[in-house]
Amino acid sequence: MLNITRGAxxxxxxxxxxxxxQIDKVSGQVSSGIRVQQPSDDPGALAEIATLQGxxxxxxxxxxxxxxxxxxxxxxxxALQSAIQAVENAISLGAQxxxxxxxxxxxxxxxTQIQGLQETLVGISQTTVNGRYIFSGDQDxxxxxxxxxxxxxxxxxxxxxxxxxxxQDATGTAxxxxxxxGEIFDPRNPDDTPATGNAFAALNALRVALQNNDSAGIAxxxxxxxxxDSHLNVAEAFYGNAQTRLASATNIAQRFQVNQxxxxxxxxxxxxxxxxxxxxxxxxxxxxxxxxxxxRTSMNLFDYLT
Amino acid sequence: xSSLLASLASSxxxxxxxxxxxxVIQDNIDNASTPGYATQDASLTALPLDIxxxxxxxxxxxxxxxxxxxxxxxxxxxxxxxxxxxxxKSQNLNSAxxxxxxxxxxxxxxxxxxxxxxxxxxxxxxxxxxxRQAVVDGAVSVADSVRSLAKxxxxxxxxxxxxxxxxxxxxxxLGAAIQNYNVERLRNPTSDPAADASLHANLESLSQLVNIxxxxxxxxxxxxxxxxxxxxxxxxQAYALSASVYADTTPPAVNSQGPPSSHVLDWQGNDVTAxxxxxxxxxxxxxxxxxxxxxxGDAQQAGSLNQFAKTLADSVNQILQSGKVSSDPGAAxxxxxxxxxxxxxxxxAGSLTVNPxxxxxxxxxxxxxxxxxxxxxxxxSLGSTAQAALGGMNLTTFLSSIASNIGQQTQQAQxxxxxxxxxxxxxKSLRDQISGVSLDAExxxxxxxxxxxxxxxxxxAVLNDLTDKTIQMIP
Numbered sequence: 001m002l003n004i005t006r007g008a009x010x011x012x013x014x015x016x017x018x019x020x021x022q023i024d025k026v027s028g029q030v031s032s033g034i035r036v037q038q039p040s041d042d043p044g045a046l047a048e049i050a051t052l053q054g055x056x057x058x059x060x061x062x063x064x065x066x067x068x069x070x071x072x073x074x075x076x077x078x079a080l081q082s083a084i085q086a087v088e089n090a091i092s093l094g095a096q097x098x099x100x101x102x103x104x105x106x107x108x109x110x111x112t113q114i115q116g117l118q119e120t121l122v123g124i125s126q127t128t129v130n131g132r133y134i135f136s137g138d139q140d141x142x143x144x145x146x147x148x149x150x151x152x153x154x155x156x157x158x159x160x161x162x163x164x165x166x167x168q169d170a171t172g173t174a175x176x177x178x179x180x181x182g183e184i185f186d187p188r189n190p191d192d193t194p195a196t197g198n199a200f201a202a203l204n205a206l207r208v209a210l211q212n213n214d215s216a217g218i219a220x221x222x223x224x225x226x227x228x229d230s231h232l233n234v235a236e237a238f239y240g241n242a243q244t245r246l247a248s249a250t251n252i253a254q255r256f257q258v259n260q261x262x263x264x265x266x267x268x269x270x271x272x273x274x275x276x277x278x279x280x281x282x283x284x285x286x287x288x289x290x291x292x293x294x295x296r297t298s299m300n301l302f303d304y305l306t
Numbered sequence: 307x308s309s310l311l312a313s314l315a316s317s318x319x320x321x322x323x324x325x326x327x328x329x330v331i332q333d334n335i336d337n338a339s340t341p342g343y344a345t346q347d348a349s350l351t352a353l354p355l356d357i358x359x360x361x362x363x364x365x366x367x368x369x370x371x372x373x374x375x376x377x378x379x380x381x382x383x384x385x386x387x388x389x390x391x392x393x394x395k396s397q398n399l400n401s402a403x404x405x406x407x408x409x410x411x412x413x414x415x416x417x418x419x420x421x422x423x424x425x426x427x428x429x430x431x432x433x434x435x436x437x438r439q440a441v442v443d444g445a446v447s448v449a450d451s452v453r454s455l456a457k458x459x460x461x462x463x464x465x466x467x468x469x470x471x472x473x474x475x476x477x478x479x480l481g482a483a484i485q486n487y488n489v490e491r492l493r494n495p496t497s498d499p500a501a502d503a504s505l506h507a508n509l510e511s512l513s514q515l516v517n518i519x520x521x522x523x524x525x526x527x528x529x530x531x532x533x534x535x536x537x538x539x540x541x542x543q544a545y546a547l548s549a550s551v552y553a554d555t556t557p558p559a560v561n562s563q564g565p566p567s568s569h570v571l572d573w574q575g576n577d578v579t580a581x582x583x584x585x586x587x588x589x590x591x592x593x594x595x596x597x598x599x600x601x602x603g604d605a606q607q608a609g610s611l612n613q614f615a616k617t618l619a620d621s622v623n624q625i626l627q628s629g630k631v632s633s634d635p636g637a638a639x640x641x642x643x644x645x646x647x648x649x650x651x652x653x654x655a656g657s658l659t660v661n662p663x664x665x666x667x668x669x670x671x672x673x674x675x676x677x678x679x680x681x682x683x684x685x686x687s688l689g690s691t692a693q694a695a696l697g698g699m700n701l702t703t704f705l706s707s708i709a710s711n712i713g714q715q716t717q718q719a720q721x722x723x724x725x726x727x728x729x730x731x732x733x734k735s736l737r738d739q740i741s742g743v744s745l746d747a748e749x750x751x752x753x754x755x756x757x758x759x760x761x762x763x764x765x766x767a768v769l770n771d772l773t774d775k776t777i778q779m780i781p
Contacts, residue, residue, distance in 0.1 A: 046408055068431070164678045
């Protein structure tokens with residue numbers, strides 16, 4: 001019995017609507033390359049997707065931080081090499097002044113050159129990177145020292161801030177990247193007197209000894225300068241080590257990024273091959289349904305009655 | 307002679323019967339596409355035949371026989387209720403889920419990620435004024451996006467409230483139409499196929515709007531109840547529903563300023579929302595009072611978005627206020643970055659803002675131990691730090707869980723809708739097989755009654771001729 005069945009027509013239309021929705025959805029996924037475009041596309045994956053998206057963004061920022069720190073540490077390392085050179089020059093000048101043939105006048109001239117090296121060293125302690133005084137510790141908006149030859153060490157200490165700032169890498173590990181000018185150039189004893197390795201004090205002592213034509217003082221200052229040279233080399237090694245750690249941390253962050261991007265892509269992005277196959281299947285099904293429906297006879301007995 | 311005349315009359319009656327039968331066939335064909343129409347059949351009965359007693363027999367019609375099958379009709383109405391429910395859920399949940407970005411490029415997820423990145427950049431250079439300002443700007447962006455989301459959810463709830471009112475109006479209109487049927491039926495007890503078709507079409511439309519129970523009464527009227535007990539139509543009376551929006555007071559409100567819920571009231575003003583469990587109205591109420599309220603809050607719950615806003619603000623503020631603006635001796639303590647309305651748990655998201663009295667240089671990157679960027683580092687990792695107030699989830703995961711929940715419900719509604727569309731079409735098809743008009747069957751009946759009419763007419767002609775000849779024999 002052939003019925004005018006509204007139900008059958010509705011069923012056909014419902015099937016076509018469902019197939020068309022599927023085609024639209026898959027087409028959107030193929031064209032955008034994104035499988036998860038709204039929450040209902042894959043509710044179970046949203047937490048992981050959000051976590052990866054956040055982690056990728058944070059990783060990029062961490063890499064920027066590491067890059068900035070690498071620049072700062074590189075600058076500091078170069079500054080320390082200059083400081084070491086200055087101290088070694090002072091040692092050489094001191095050696096000239098220490099000879100028995102050196103006259104008072106000659107020593108006076110050497111004292112002037114030593115003063116120039118003091119100015120150089122103070123200038124190095126005021127090295128800036130992007131507006132920050134990198135040897136001023138946590139108070140990096142101001143220089144830590146200025147030249148003051150009236151002082152026992154030949155400098156006036158402006159800041160006593162320590163350096164507690166650390167750079168966090170992608171694993172959350174903190175990397176110490178800075179020493180203060182006080183630690184590098186002006187180490188002090190607990191009673192605040194210049195300690196062994198104090199470059200400022202050693203240079204000033206040499207300058208004063210040369211000015212005063214004091215052979216014994218010159219000899220003492222030479223020993224102090226040699227200790228300061230060693231101390232500066234240790235500080236340079238610190239920055240060299242920091243450079244190595246930063247380079248390693250940057251490498252790790254980059255590998256994390258690649259891994260996270262891949263995980264995100266696997267979760268979120270369209271598998272184009274599968275989507276294309278699904279699209280083809282849905283379109284074939286749609287065409288078959290339309291063809292089958294068109295073949296359904298719309299004729300009835302009245303068409304044959306005369 | 308008298309038997310000839312009786313046979314003549316009987317043949318005349320037969321022609322009348324066949325003509326009526328043909329009228330029924332014509333009515334069936336005319337109403338083949340009329341919603342709610344059930345095929346009618348003319349029921350013929352043989353009259354007594356007793357040649358010796360003078361009964362000439364013949365045919366007569368009884369009342370029309372309807373092919374309507376109540377079981378099939380009820381099955382269709384049940385499926386329509388579910389179809390209406392899942393349609394409403396699917397449409398409204400799909401609209402609501404678009405408010406939640408999952409690409410990470412916009413909305414709260416994007417601004418939150420940027421805030422944490424701003425904290426991280428600040429940690430590398432805590433004294434940099436521009437990086438401090440970037441933190442404040444990032445916080446403003448987060449607060450703006452959270453408030454915007456809260457507002458959008460409120461607007462969506464408002465749109466659903468409008469849809470609820472509109473649906474209730476449609477229900478009342480259909481109830482009035484059914485009332486008119488009952489009135490007419492009380493006046494005229496004879497069943498009318500046209501009125502019957504209209505009634506069942508209205509019942510089907512009503513089923514799609516709300517879950518109903520129908521009871522056929524002995525007097526031919528139909529009693530319609532919403533759910534199992536809320537009267538819509540009883541006899542010649544219609545009982546209108548109404549829609550209202552107010553905060554629940556039973557049980558007593560936990561959040562006195564919580565957003566109101568959508569309610570359906572019966573003709574006496576009693577709250578019958580709980581009776582509405584299916585149909586378009588049921589779907590709308592579910593999305594409005596269950597799904598959206600779980601996010602925006604109501605009298606009994608804070609809402610997940612408010613939980614998120616409160617936890618974000620409190621955790622950031624707690625870290626900042628525990629530290630100093632720098633590691634310098636005597637540095638000032640940090641100020642809170644976020645503020646929100648604390649008078650009600652449901653107001654946090656809609657009122658989240660950056661502290662208007664904070665300047666960038668009052669942010670506290672240094673922790674209580676004196677580490678210059680200890681606080682900033684802690685803030686940078688806040689997105690992945692488990693929060694007890696969020697059930698152990700971190701802020702990023704909790705935010706995504708809100709989207710995930712609404713996404714899952716949308717997915718379920720869409721899947722159920724697809725299934726229900728198929729089931730409803732199937733039920734209608736089965737119903738139509740029983741009570742729908744078949745042109746082929748009507749054509750066969752047409753031939754049958756046409757031939758019958760022709761035969762009866764021929765008999766009438768023969769009887770007429772015989773009667774005439776008999777009369778001619780009378781001298």
